[in-house]
Amino acid sequence: MAEPTILTPERILEAAEDVLRRFGPAKATVVDVARALGVSHGSVYRHFPSKAALREAVLERWLDRVSSPLAVIANGDGPAPDRLRRWFDTLIAAKRVKVLDDPEMFATYSTLAADSREVVGKHVATLAAHLARIVADGVAQGVFAAENPEASGRALLDATARFHHPAHAAEWSDPTIATAFDGVWELVMRGLESGRA
Amino acid sequence: MAEPTILTPERILEAAEDVLRRFGPAKATVVDVARALGVSHGSVYRHFPSKAALREAVLERWLDRVSSPLAVIANGDGPAPDRLRRWFDTLIAAKRVKVLDDPEMFATYSTLAADSREVVGKHVATLAAHLARIVADGVAQGVFAAENPEASGRALLDATARFHHPAHAAEWSDPTIATAFDGVWELVMRGLESGRA
Numbered sequence: 463m464a465e466p467t468i469l470t471p472e473r474i475l476e477a478a479e480d481v482l483r484r485f486g487p488a489k490a491t492v493v494d495v496a497r498a499l500g501v502s503h504g505s506v507y508r509h510f511p512s513k514a515a516l517r518e519a520v521l522e523r524w525l526d527r528v529s530s531p532l533a534v535i536a537n538g539d540g541p542a543p544d545r546l547r548r549w550f551d552t553l554i555a556a557k558r559v560k561v562l563d564d565p566e567m568f569a570t571y572s573t574l575a576a577d578s579r580e581v582v583g584k585h586v587a588t589l590a591a592h593l594a595r596i597v598a599d600g601v602a603q604g605v606f607a608a609e610n611p612e613a614s615g616r617a618l619l620d621a622t623a624r625f626h627h628p629a630h631a632a633e634w635s636d637p638t639i640a641t642a643f644d645g646v647w648e649l650v651m652r653g654l655e656s657g658r659a
Numbered sequence: 660m661a662e663p664t665i666l667t668p669e670r671i672l673e674a675a676e677d678v679l680r681r682f683g684p685a686k687a688t689v690v691d692v693a694r695a696l697g698v699s700h701g702s703v704y705r706h707f708p709s710k711a712a713l714r715e716a717v718l719e720r721w722l723d724r725v726s727s728p729l730a731v732i733a734n735g736d737g738p739a740p741d742r743l744r745r746w747f748d749t750l751i752a753a754k755r756v757k758v759l760d761d762p763e764m765f766a767t768y769s770t771l772a773a774d775s776r777e778v779v780g781k782h783v784a785t786l787a788a789h790l791a792r793i794v795a796d797g798v799a800q801g802v803f804a805a806e807n808p809e810a811s812g813r814a815l816l817d818a819t820a821r822f823h824h825p826a827h828a829a830e831w832s833d834p835t836i837a838t839a840f841d842g843v844w845e846l847v848m849r850g851l852e853s854g855r856a
Contacts, residue, residue, distance in 0.1 A: 617842035621818040629826035645814035653846040656853030 469501055471509050471519070478520050483566075487573045492516060518581050521574040525585040528556055529592075536592035542600030543651065546618075549592060553626050554643070561631045572628045590616045597654065606654045614654060621650055666698055668706050668716070675717050680763075684770045689713060715778050718771040722782040725753055726789075733789035739797030740848065743815075746793060750786075750823050751840070758828045769825045787813045794851065803851045811851060818847055 467473070474495065481494045492513050496503040510516035535549045561568045575582050594615030600606030608614040624630050625643050633639060664670070674695045678687045689710050693700040707713035732746045758765045772779050791812030797803030805811040821827050822840050830836060 613842050614846065616839065617846040620821050620839050621843045621846060623827070624817050624820040624824070627821070627827075630820070630824075642813065642817050645810050646818045649811065649814040649818060649850040650846055651850070652853045653848070653850035656849045 469499065469505055469509070473499065474506055474509055474516070475520055475523050478516055479524075482520065482570050482574075486566075487517075487570050514577075517574055518578045521571065521578050521581050522585075524571055525581070528553070529585065529588050531556070532589065532592055536595045542596050542603055542605055546593070546596050546600070547647070549596060550622060550625075550643075550647070553589075557626050557628070557631075558634055561628075561634065568628070568631065575628070586619065590619050593618045600654065607656055608654055618650060618654075622646060666696065666702055666706070670696065671703055671706055671713070672717055672720050675713055676721075679717065679767050679771075683763075684714075684767050711774075714771055715775045718768065718775050718778050719781075721768055722778070725750070726782065726785050728753070729786065729789055733792045739793050739800055739802055743790070743793050743797070744844070746789060747819060747822075747840075747844070754823050754825070754828075755831055758825075758831065765825070765828065772825070783816065787816050790815045797851065804853055805851055815847060815851075819843060 477498045478490075478495045481490045481498055484490075485494060492506055492510075493503050495516070496506045499506070506516070510519060531552055532549055535545055535552060538545060590612075592615070594612045597606055597608050597611040597614045597618070601608055601611060606614075622643070624633065625639070625646075636642075671692065675687075675692045678691045678695055681687075682691060689703055689707075690700050692713070693703045696703070703713070707716060728749055729746055732742055732749060735742060787809075789812070791809045794803055794805050794808040794811045794815070798805055798808060803811075819840070821830065822836070822843075833839075
C-alpha cells in the first residue's frame with residue numbers, strides 16, 4: 463500500500479484531469495475522483511464545494527498552462543514587434559500541439575469551456591492584457607502608434623481568432639493556414655505602426 | 660390535384676430545402692424530396708446525380724443568397740472605406756438574422772458546410788474577391804496603401820472571422836460584440852491606410 467499523503471488541491475486536480483481523460487466529461491463524477499485518490503468524496507468536497515467548482519478549477523489549471531509561457535514573453539524585454547510575433551507563435555503552436563497530440567482531451571476541455579464562460583472570460587482577459595502590455599511597450603519604444611493599447615490588445619486577440627480559438631481547430635491542418643496568418647499579421651502590424659490620419 | 664409543372668432544378672432545390680428543414684440533415688433523403696414533389700426519385704437524379712450533389716447545390720444556393728447583396732456593394736461605386744464598412748455590416752447582419760430567426764436551419768446549413776468543404780471554399784473565395792475589389796478601388800482612390808489587394812482581401816476576411824464565421828455564432832449575442840468588431844475595424848483600417856515603413 464502507498465504511504466498516506468496529504469490531500470492537496472493540486473493532487474485532486476491531477477486526479478480529476480485523469481478521470482476526465484478516462485471517462486469523458488459526460489460520465490466523470492466526483493466519486494470517480496475520490497475513488498482514484500482512495501479517499502471519501504467528502505474529502506474532495508472539503509476542497510471543491512461542487513462538481514462544477516472542481517471542473518472549473520481543472521479548466522483554469524489547463525488554461526494557466528497555456529498562458530504561463532505567454533506571460534513570460536509579455537513581461538519580458540526586447541523590441542515589441544518581435545515579442546508580439548513570438549507571443550502569437552507560442553500560443554498558436556501550443557494550441558496546435560494540444561489538438562494534434564490529444565484531440566479527445568482537447569474536445570473535453572472545449573466542453574468544460576462551454577460550461578464555464580466566466581473562467582474562459584478571465585483567461586481571454588489575461589491574454590488581452592498580455593497583448594496590451596506588449597503594445598504599450600511598443601508605443602514607448604516608438605515603433606507602435608496605438609493610442610489605446612488596451613483596445614489594441616483586445617483587437618489583436620479578436621483579429622487572430624481563426625488561428626487560436628478552439629472553434630477553428632479543424633482548419634489548423636489546412637496547408638494555407640500559415641500564409642493566412644501571415645496575411646493577418648501584416649495587416650495588423652501596419653495598423654499598429656500607423657497613426658491614423 | 661395541382662397542374663403538372665415542369666421539374667426544374669430550382670423547384671427541386673426548394674423542395675430539398677423544405678425537406679431538410681422538416682427532417683433534419685441526418686434523416687432527409689432524395690426519396691423524401693421526390694415524394695414532396697410528387698415525382699419518382701429517378702426524376703430528381705436526372706438533375707442531381709447523387710444525394711451529395713443535391714445537398715451541395717442546396718448549400719450553394721443558400722450561400723449565394725448571402726453573397727449576392729454583398730456583390731452589389733463590392734461592384735458598386737463610392738468611397739472604398741464606406742463600402743467596406745457597409746459590406747461587413749451587411750454580412751454580419753445577414754448571419755445574425757439567420758442564426759437568430761432560424762437556429763435549426765442555421766445548424767443544418769453548418770452541417771452541410773462541414774461536409775462540403777469545396778462549396779464553402781468557393782464561397783470564401785467569392786467573399787475574399789469582393790474585399791479585394793473594394794481594397795483595389797481604395798488604392799485607386801488614394802485612401803488605401805495596400806500593395807496586394809488580393810492578399811488584403813483575404814486577410815480582412817480572416818481577421819473578422821469571429822464576427823461572421825458560423826463557429827462563433829454563440830458569441831454574437833454577447834453585448835460586447837459590436838465594440839469588439841469596432842476595435843478590429845479600427846486596427847485593420849489603419850493597416851489598409853498605412854504604407855508600411
